[in-house]
Amino acid sequence: MKLKLKIWRQKNSDTKGGFHNYTVEATPEMSFLEMLDVLNQQLIEDKEEPVAFEHDCREGICGTCSMVINGQPHGPMALTTTCQLHMRHYKDGDTIVIEPFRANAFPVIKDLVVDRESFDRIIQAGGFVSVSTGQAPDGNSILIEQDVAREAFDAASCIGCGACVAACPNASAMLFTSAKATHLGYLPQGKVEQAKRVRRMVAQMDKEGFGNCSNTYACEAECPKGISVEYIAKMNRDYFSAMVGSED
């Protein structure tokens, strides 16, 4: 199939970017990124600069791949990262518009590559259990209900890709932040410092310039891992009760 691509090209964070048009020949079995590989090989053969995009595991788990495809982060398929999107969902003659994730807290580095270190700083603010190596009791000493373990796992399955931010009209990072807070807050090991954790993570989130949540639920709709907006409500509850408690 022959496709028309409109791709955002931007040399670096200091220069202005714009859309460039390309055509590429693809087959239905290819993944979306393999289609871009083919384009890049073409560009290199023509001695042009290939399109910079981020990717690594190509199995939908590392969270490295990003990009907005025809207006949707990670493209049209539900519960699917860009790397797991396949070309059989497109047809000959389609035009595909490809842009980077857009948010003030995710500055563009080059073309489709953005800087998501703000997510790391949110985790550094409190997205952990304060336990050092060697301090752990036996794994079975604290029993955890199967359902609790399952819910914690569901929240923990966030891959930190940032699609929630890219999907949100306010570029809010509430889904990402609340998923981590919920994962740890559900478990007995993480409950102990939940109030402090939530207070600090929310403060960092605001500091990074992410927007506020206005309940559009676009984040949940676009999340490739199906992270639930319920976590946002849960974190809000934790946050309010934490703010009633003492500051640290």
Added chain:
Amino acid sequence: MIQLDAKIPKGPLADKWTRYKSSVDLVAPNNKRKLEIIVVGTGLAGASAAASLAELGYKVKAFTFHDSPRRAHSIAAQGGINAAKNYQNDGDSVYRLFYDTVKGGDYRSRESNVHRLAEVSVNIIDQCVAQGVPFAREYGGTLANRSFGGVQVSRTFYARGQTGQQLLIGAYQALSRQVSLGNVEMYNRHEMLDVVKVDGKARGIIARNLVSGKLERFAAHCVVLGTGGYGNVYYLSTNAMNCNVSAAWRAVKRGALMANPCFCQIHPTCIPVSGTYQSKLTLMSESLRNDGRVWVPKKMEDVESIRQGKKKPTDIAEQDRDYYLERKYPAFGNLVPRDVASRAAKEVCDEGRGVNKTGLAVYLDFKDAIMRYGKAEAHANGMDYNDSVLVRKLGTKVVEAKYGNLFEIYEKITGDNPYVTPMRIYPAIHYTMGGLWVDYNLETTIPGLFAIGEANFSDHGANRLGASALMQGLADGYFVLPYTIGHFLSKDIRTPSFSTDLEEFRTAEDEVRNRLSSLLNIKGDRSVESFHRELGLLLWDYCGMSRNAEGLKKGRQLLKNLKEEYYKNVFVPGEMEEFNPELEKAARVADFFELGELMMVDALHRNESCGGHFREEYQTEEGEALRDDENYAYVSAWEWRDEEEPIEHKEPLVFENVELKTRSYK
């Protein structure tokens, strides 16, 4: 002449690690604050090491070429992590895990290291639980286990099919905590391009800032490499796209030794190749072999009809299916170790019985498991267990709960529904048992340079058992290196910090700059990618699932020719001082050429078959691997010498506790 000394502590096997820990030199807390450590790589090994060393009080600088330490390829491990907890009361023990690992590795690993690994395995699970890793649980709230290949106990802990992700996030969180406390300086998007030696000891690195493209110098008292394996030398593998050997290879260029480079693991259950554009292969977890049955048709006419699309696998009658693993290996059946399962798949495909267009695929079928689980569910809930529609529905739910995400991945990639039609699978490069030679302290032959996780030649001998990579990565990082590094650093408590203005740093930086600019200046006509694909195919053909002397000699010559063309005709677009992924790839592929050649040298010299290394000349009448313990029970540690022949150094493997036997899974 390099003298290999594994520094194995004296005493009985079970006491070595305890005695070592009680007698190793320690560094006092006030001195730890003055000592700096560079950790390169933030996968399971690197992140757990950086976090644990920082907790101890050392000043740590951690480096990753990713945009975040949470992206390392450890994240993709699906099935689980082994530990000798014996929570199932099924006869597991530290000794049994040790024994299974030595046997599974086809008796080519170091007893003392493997025993230590088995000992600390139990602490890893405790540590991860405490960090909030959401492992699967039983109804009563205790930790759940499942089985993996090559063992007869149930010792694998798991978090659905995303165990690696959850363990890595645990380590990443521990690392993040130390970053927030100011004990770790984190350098994202920095790729190590050289080790800097001062007076023969590793005292720093040269890294390229991948955003600005500038070269930067970093000094420390010692350097730790947790930079993973080199499976991507084959281009197509289950490794992430950016996995590479460069950090380890740069260490080799500075005098470290590469051990057993020809020991590569080929994983039997991956989604088969579908086209020439293919960029990577996707693994289907070994845990699926708990419930999936592997088969191909008995009759060639059925194979033909399937390939022509006239028949579906579900049309093949039970008596016309060859469940070849169950037939050949009744004791372990579908759960034979990876090397055995991979070779068996190759064998039936070589016979012409492969079930896709390319003839390179076998079936992994869940029909029986679905019906078995469905019946049990129907029984348990008082429903009609003779109603096959109901049973299938109930069974599908059970299988979905166990392997749902894997089945989803499969369907996304292939468009087939594995609940209805069997999966098609084929072996693919997955893991490398070879790596930097290290002693008991995990120190390479360069003093002060340590290698952990998949980057070292490790504890897996010639074949790694499933769910043992996560175990080893975390064992090294959390519980081994934090002790053994004291052995080196205790002698350095009076050594002040090193300046990066030293001549050694300047020279190393210049060398890196020259290397990169010479790649940029070739300005040929072929892309890096096209060379990498050709190199990969060449290695797969001549140094892949089976090897022979003639092929290896030919392959080496072809590789040399290709390398020569690379330095004449590669085209690397862009500049050095900018974000330039093509330049990153070009430098990595250059290192892959040298490593690939060394792999062939190693494979050619090892005149035996063991684990992942199958030499066609050395097999039994039944086609099983034929080891030669008399002549090859040693580690080959290679000294690379650029244009001259590499030199082999041998570390004899002494087995005092395990009797060397033919590895039988029949």
